[in-house]
Amino acid sequence: MQRVFSGIQPSGIPTLGNYLGAIRNWVPMQDTHESIFCVVDLHAITVWQDPKELAAQTREMAAALIACGLDPHRCILFVQSHVHAHARLAWIFNCVARLGWLNRMTQFKDKAGKDRESASAGLYVYPNLMAADIHAYHAVKVPVGDDQKQHLELANDIAQKFNHDYGVEFFPTIEPMIQTVAARVMSLRDGSKKMSKSDASDQSRINLTDDADTIALKIRRAKTDPEPLPEHVSGFEGRPEARNLVGILAGIGNTTPDAVLREHGGKGFGAFKEVLAEALVAHLSPIQAEMNRLLEDKGALDAALRLGAQRAAAIAEPIVTEAERLVGFLPR
Ligand code: TYM
Secondary structure (H helix, E strand, O other): OOEEEEEEOOOOOOEHHHHHHHHHHHOOHHHHOEEEEEEOHHHHOOOOOOHHHHHHHHHHHHHHHHHOOOOOOOOEEEEHHHOOHHHHHHHHHHHHOOHHHHHOOHHHHHHHOOOHHHOOHHHHOHHHHHHHHHHOOOOOEEEOOHHHHHHHHHHHHHHHHHHHHHOOOOOOOOEEEOOOOOOOOEOOOOOOOEOOOOOOOHHHOOEOOOOHHHHHHHHHHOOOOOOOOOOOHHHHOOOHHHHHHHHHHHHHOOOOHHHHHHHHOOOOHHHHHHHHHHHHHHHHHHHHHHHHHHHOOHHHHHHHHHHHHHHHHHHHHHHHHHHHHHHOOOOO
């Protein structure tokens, strides 16, 4: 079975974007691939996180992933900081990656904003740690949302340079797996910005924990234009908000925007938003109930994560130790 790796930051409550773009696609992989999923707390602290909140959010993220269908017995689910191999390989990759490569990363530019001088050094080398996450397992497939594509290209550049510099074929080429429907879920307030757990406005996103009234209100208030829904996807041109809401319903219903428009094309947004809110509530409420149930027994959740870390370390430890040997580090 091919090995799959993916990660998610515990920097807030998972959003509908995380769910449709990533988490939901991880679930079926448990049956077809050797699947490794990680709550990436080292990545989260590249921007300030309140320590108490970070700990709570790390647990909540693990509970959310299990509630969405990840089964700690059928996949390896763990917390990044629990497996030291990630940080060790990331340091080696900091010395392999070139500044010019990192300077091209659009996510750093977006996240650092105008005041780049005050961004953390960790935010700058974020993609090197991400490359280490994947290569520490010799994983070959990485299911992510569209926004991570550039980071995965960099992970391949790093592997290639490592292999070349040390004259080995050690790290394999990785392949991104990006869904076609809902690969980039946009903000509900601005169709040109991606939906994000760290956006200042809670109205911009659906959190997996939002209750029925909150979901209905956020969808009702979602930005749209005055025209009715187009009859065909070609009518999305210049209408990013319409494209986004239709994409969300297609994602939730496991169908295509074309099929959604065949059913709802020509309707006004008022009527369509009601359908969308109802579908979201029906889809998310069982997940929320399961997440709350899991969070009632923190001991059991922590035990599952500890076991996940042991299984992850058993794979990553020999690979990273070999990378250290190739670099010329003296054996411990
Ligand atoms: P994070 O936590 O920002 O996002 C987790 C996953 O959710 C996807 N995603 C989206 N998909 C569609 N629409 C959106 N609006 C949206 N927002 C987020 C992301 O593409 C991602 O797949 N850097 C990674 C975490 C990571 C990682 C890794 C991923 C760390 N190490 C190794 C893969 C392999 C990230 O963006 O997390």
